Amino acid sequence: MSDTAGRTGRPFGGYLRRHDHEADAELTSVGPGTPCGDYLRRFWQPVALSDQLGELPLAVRMLGEDLVLFRTKGGDAGLLERHCSHRGTSLEYGIVTEWGLRCCYHGWLYGTDGALLETPNHPGSRLAGQFYHPAYPLRETKGILFAYMGPPDSVPAFPEFDTCVEPGNDLVPFSLHYPCNWLQVLENTQDPVHSVFLHTRISGVQFAPSWGELPELDYVETPLGMMNVNMRRWKSSVWLRTTEVIFPNINQAGALYETGEQEKTLARISLTRWMRPCDDTGTAIIGWRHFNDRVDAGLGDRDQVGLGKIDFVGQTQARSYEEMQRVPGDFEAIASQRPIAIHALENLCASDKGVAMLRRLLRRQIRALRDGKTAAPPPYPDSGAISTFTQDTVREIPARDEAERDRELLRAVGAAGMRSLLDSAGRPPDERARLLDEALQHFSNAT
Ligand code: FES
Ligand SMILES: [Fe+2]
Numbered sequence: 001m002s003d004t005a006g007r008t009g010r011p012f013g014g015y016l017r018r019h020d021h022e023a024d025a026e027l028t029s030v031g032p033g034t035p036c037g038d039y040l041r042r043f044w045q046p047v048a049l050s051d052q053l054g055e056l057p058l059a060v061r062m063l064g065e066d067l068v069l070f071r072t073k074g075g076d077a078g079l080l081e082r083h084c085s086h087r088g089t090s091l092e093y094g095i096v097t098e099w100g101l102r103c104c105y106h107g108w109l110y111g112t113d114g115a116l117l118e119t120p121n122h123p124g125s126r127l128a129g130q131f132y133h134p135a136y137p138l139r140e141t142k143g144i145l146f147a148y149m150g151p152p153d154s155v156p157a158f159p160e161f162d163t164c165v166e167p168g169n170d171l172v173p174f175s176l177h178y179p180c181n182w183l184q185v186l187e188n189t190q191d192p193v194h195s196v197f198l199h200t201r202i203s204g205v206q207f208a209p210s211w212g213e214l215p216e217l218d219y220v221e222t223p224l225g226m227m228n229v230n231m232r233r234w235k236s237s238v239w240l241r242t243t244e245v246i247f248p249n250i251n252q253a254g255a256l257y258e259t260g261e262q263e264k265t266l267a268r269i270s271l272t273r274w275m276r277p278c279d280d281t282g283t284a285i286i287g288w289r290h291f292n293d294r295v296d297a298g299l300g301d302r303d304q305v306g307l308g309k310i311d312f313v314g315q316t317q318a319r320s321y322e323e324m325q326r327v328p329g330d331f332e333a334i335a336s337q338r339p340i341a342i343h344a345l346e347n348l349c350a351s352d353k354g355v356a357m358l359r360r361l362l363r364r365q366i367r368a369l370r371d372g373k374t375a376a377p378p379p380y381p382d383s384g385a386i387s388t389f390t391q392d393t394v395r396e397i398p399a400r401d402e403a404e405r406d407r408e409l410l411r412a413v414g415a416a417g418m419r420s421l422l423d424s425a426g427r428p429p430d431e432r433a434r435l436l437d438e439a440l441q442h443f444s445n446a447t
Contacts, residue, residue, distance in 0.1 A: 007345075023280075023340040027362060028181045030277040031064030035370040036362075040248050041150040042369065044158055046274045046286035047079060049173050049307055050143045057101060059092040063149060064279040067136075073098045078112030079147050081134035085116070110135075143173035144286060162385040162429065163252060163269045164288065171272075171288035172305045176316055178285060178331065181340040182249060182277040183362075185285060188334050189243055189251040190354030192217065192228050203327045206313050210234045210260035215241075216410040219354045220418055223425060225250075226361055227389050228354045229418045231410035233399060234260035238410060238443070240393040240417045245358060247365060249275045250287075252390040255295045256312055260394055265440075266433040267295050267392045281339040295392075387425040393417060393436060397443045413443050 008016045023029075030037040040063060047069055052058055057070040059082060066082040068091040078101060082090050089105040096102075100111040106121035114135030119125045136147045139158055148155050164171060178185055188194065192215065199205075200212030215230035227244035239260035245251055253271040273287030289305045304311035309318070314329010324332050348356055368374065380386060397413065400406040420439035424432040 021342045021344040023181070024343045024359075026366060027359060028183050028340050029280055030182065031279065035366045037063055038150075039362075039366045039369050040277065041148075042154065043150075043156060043248055044139065044146040044148050045249075045276050046175075046284070047138070047145045047147045049175050049286070050140060050145060051173075052175075052307060053077065053145065055096060057092050057094055057096065059090065061278040061282070062147070063277055065149070068092050068094070068101070069145065070094070070096055070101045072096060072100055072112065076112045077138045077140060077145055078110075079136045079138050079145075080110055080114060084108060085131070085133045086119075086121075112138075142171045142288060144288070157380045157382045159246075159380045160383075160385050161246075161252070161272065161388050163290070163388055163390070164272055165385050166268065166292075166429065168292050168294075170291040170302070172291060172302050173288055174286070174305045174310050175307050176285040176310060177278075177308070178283045178335050179281065179317075179339065180283060180335045180337065181280055182275045182283040183359075184334055184337050184341040185275040185283050186245060186249055186251065187355045187358055188330060189245060189253065190219070190226065190228055190358045191352065192230050192241075192243060192354065193351040194333065198328065198330070198333055203314070203329065206327075206329065208257050208259045210239060210258065213260075216407055216414060217351075217353070218411075218414055218418065219357050220422070221361065222389050222422065224386070224388065226354075226357060227418075229414045231414040232260060233406055233410060236396055236398055237261060237263070238395050238397045238413050240395070240413055240440075242389055242391055242418070242421060244389045246388065248362070249277075251275070252388055254390055254392040257296050257299045258392050258394075263394050263396055265393050265437050266429070269388075269390050270295055270300075387427070387432075389421050389425075391421070393440070395440055395444055409443070413440060416440060416443070 027036055030040060047060055048058060053069060053071050057068045060067050060069050067079055068082045069079050071077045073096060080091060084091055084103040086106055086108050089103055091101055091103060093104045094101045100109050100117055102109045108116060109118040110133050111117050114132040116128050116131040116133060119128050136149050139146045195211045196214050199207055213232045213234055215232045218229040220227060222244060225245040225247040227242045230241040232239040237260055241254055243253055251273055252269045254269055255267060256270045270290055271287060273285050276284045276286055278284055291300055291302055301311040315331055317331055400409050416439045417436060420436045424435045
């Protein structure tokens with residue numbers, strides 16, 4: 001019979017392969033009552049774009065729950081269990097009123113907090129005023145509606161990331177659907193080696209030629225989650241790129257079109273995105289595309305960012321099948337790992353260190369919560385911006401003669417940069433940039 005590493009153990013052994021491998025439910029099952037679902041429910045999660053919510057209710061699926069999102073004529077948004085508490089009719093067919101959402105079948109009226117306000121089919125009933133339909137609190141910010149679906153007495157502060165409050169930043173919301181499990185979408189962000197192959201050598205240059213250079217790599221825990229540290233030699237420069245996961249399911253990404261040629265320090269990000277599960281086999285990627293004059297200046301297209309679209313290649317299933325086959329991008333690579341990637345069938349190698357680390361750290365968080373200990377979520381402060389770690393820095397640093405010595409140099413630059421980024425957390429952006437500059441200065445001086 002087969003094993004995982006050798007799979008079938010012999011040539012032309014397809015018949016011998018096993019078909020009984022299951023998904024890693026601890027990390028991939030998100031429904032109510034599952035350990036991972038409980039963990040994800042402890043954080044604010046994006047529901048939909050504000051623009052999606054017009055005068056009609058919107059059916060949404062989140063964490064395996066069928067819900068309905070609506071905005072009253074008074075302007076307040078609500079998120080309710082989709083099926084009416086009377087006899088189960090979907091409230092997506094409900095009527096929005098000044099105060100709430102009225103079921104189309106017999107007219108029960110619900111407030112945004114779930115309060116049953118009227119039962120017109122049952123005059124004199126005392127249910128109204130005492131009964132609450134399941135509801136979740138919402139928060140609307142920068143064009144996205146977020147919900148908290150965890151225990152009502154443990155609502156966390158809403159995270160304000162430094163990268164989302166920096167001046168001169170135009171945040172354009174977007175929402176993409178991936179027909180697969182959330183974890184594999186998030187894992188992609190800690191698999192920087194795919195940028196070399198998928199995005200450059202295999203599909204042609206999708207971002208910049210510099211992405212095709214194999215980096216030296218490191219992976220490190222941060223106070224918010226983890227990040228990968230990429231050190232690339234590109235011509236006479238060293239390009240230091242960090243890409244983070246903020247627990248539980250957020251990613252920030254640096255410049256999309258970084259060429260690695262112009263000197264810069266602590267250039268921040270192009271994307272903030274939540275990989276928010278719809279259910280075990282569907283994921284909404286919801287977040288903001290960042291437009292400013294510091295990152296990818298003039299290279300983005302805000303008109304191509306929004307519901308079901310984003311302004312760079314290979315992120316949706318909107319292309320023809322032939323094009324997807326000829327020039328695959330992230331969507332094809334990620335969604336085709338199966339509806340839920342089966343970890344038992346993988347053969348992880350050295351380049352998957354970040355993926356393995358992300359799984360290990362998430363499992364630790366999920367188990368801590370399950371076992372009644374406090375999980376160690378990001379220490380979001382109640383107010384003020386949270387220092388994050390994604391950035392690009394490019395330094396003119398001449399190459400050392402021998403390849404191995406140059407790789408040593410790259411690793412030293414990466415270690416110094418990573419340490420500086422971690423140590424400067426909590427300080428103002430200008431100071432963090434100055435400290436990073438100082439930390440790397442001697443590499444530029446030593447020729
Ligand atoms: S099913 Fe909704 S009011 Fe009767
Ligand atoms: Fe990618």
